[in-house]
Amino acid sequence: MSGLRIAVRFVALLLIVGLSSPEGPALALTPSPNFPDSAGLVEQPKNYDGRKVEFTGEAIGEVMVRGEDAWIHINDDAYYAKNVEEGAPLGGFNSGMAVWLPAGLTTRIMHYGDYKHEGDVVTITGVFNAACAEHGGDMDIHADELVVDVQGRHVIDEVKPWKIWLAVVLCLIAALLYAMHRSGEASRTLGPVSRRR
Numbered sequence: 001m002s003g004l005r006i007a008v009r010f011v012a013l014l015l016i017v018g019l020s021s022p023e024g025p026a027l028a029l030t031p032s033p034n035f036p037d038s039a040g041l042v043e044q045p046k047n048y049d050g051r052k053v054e055f056t057g058e059a060i061g062e063v064m065v066r067g068e069d070a071w072i073h074i075n076d077d078a079y080y081a082k083n084v085e086e087g088a089p090l091g092g093f094n095s096g097m098a099v100w101l102p103a104g105l106t107t108r109i110m111h112y113g114d115y116k117h118e119g120d121v122v123t124i125t126g127v128f129n130a131a132c133a134e135h136g137g138d139m140d141i142h143a144d145e146l147v148v149d150v151q152g153r154h155v156i157d158e159v160k161p162w163k164i165w166l167a168v169v170l171c172l173i174a175a176l177l178y179a180m181h182r183s184g185e186a187s188r189t190l191g192p193v194s195r196r197r
Helices: 003-019 038-043 103-108 161-190
Strands: 052-066 069-075 096-102 121-132 138-150
Touching: 038 052, 038 096, 052 096, 052 103, 052 138, 069 103, 096 103, 096 121, 103 138
Parallel strands: 096 138
Antiparallel strands: 052 069, 052 121, 069 096, 121 138
16 A cells, blocks of 8 residues: 555544544534424424414524514524534534514614624514515514523634644645655656666
8 A cells, every 4th residue: 555545544534533522422402492493394384374483592693674674583403502612512504584573672682693693592472474475475483572581692712722733733744745745746757767787
């Protein structure tokens, strides 16, 4: 087996070990607080169409005011209570619901979730629409109540020392592989050295 193949296998093994969690077993995922949750509403919209629902989750993105009303988006996925930077385990995709409500209610929300912030966790009460006639057939909830359950906060994403060391080691391995590849290319280009007679 050539040195290049051994090195590639070594790098693959290092990646597998390096990317596995160094903090021990994975933590339990935070389940959605809703029944039905956003996935249930999307998968079985006819079962809930026109019914009053209570929906809890993290307010994300930003408020979009349209006259006296506004759009907000509320996520109830595995990250609604705590994000990955704060230690939440990976738990699938982001999921939530679009909510149409009086713009005055949105002034209660102080933080919307984004890369640097954990948004306020809110509970809204309203009517679920599988295909809203007022909004072009989109799925949404028309809410008339909003309560802030937990205030959002700024998120500090500290760089973990093991990630720095892993990056340094992988850079060194990449440089070594490049050098090995270049030296192999050079020997193929020059060909065998002819002997003097």
